[in-house]
Amino acid sequence: MRLATWNVNSIKVRLEQVLAWSAEARPDVLALQETKVPDEQFPREPLEAAGWHVAFHGQRAYNGVALLSREPLADVAAGIPGLDDDQARVLAATVSGVRVVCVYVPNGEAVGSEKYAYKLRWMAALREHLAELLRAHPLLAVAGDFNVAPEPRDVHDPLVWEGRVLYSEPEREAFRALLALGLCDTFRRFDQPEGSFSWWDYRMRAFQRNMGLRIDHILASPELCERCTACRIDRTPRGWERPSDHAPVVADFDL
């Protein structure tokens, strides 16, 4: 099974790119973030016409997550149980025996802000939820925009980013707490080029200068991690006209 995640920064704007990229990269399951549409406006028909089963959990203007799958999606569930959250950030479904969780972790705005506190609370709630899911699902994948660069090598200039949102120690600690549940970062199971990033600012020609961060991740439960045969970042669509600021991450599993 090939699983991909992509923060598309508006499914309306990026629909043609999702169709074009997925036709080329051929994921079996594609987790999308920042769809930015209420459910009644999600472009279900063109995606179904392209052969996708779709599930979506969105809201007007902000956030929004979706799952596209070649095989039917079962037991679709939105949100984190017990977390009172009016932001559409989590969608889970079972496909081909794998529980797939699509996550859009809050950005956090700035260290010390109210949104930063919300981000850390939210990540703690996600951790508790994933601990439960791991007990129930030996084959568990968590794919999405985590808005955390875990290590210095995931940041184009760690000194500049030290202490800033997306790379601050409390955020990295919260990410490590997810790995401590037994989840693996599939990308780091394999040799990767230096300067491997998944997000580049729209400004300052950041993509052309490879001034990026690796903040989009595919995590896997121990049993699923053992079956992971590859993981890579596909920078191709970041170079297209009118791109998302994120690139897709793609992982292959031998199932």
Next chain:
DNA sequence: ATGGCTACGATCCGTAGA
């Protein structure tokens, strides 16, 4: 020097992203 893009929903600027 706090800008620099992009998307959205409201108007022709503010909020949010990262």
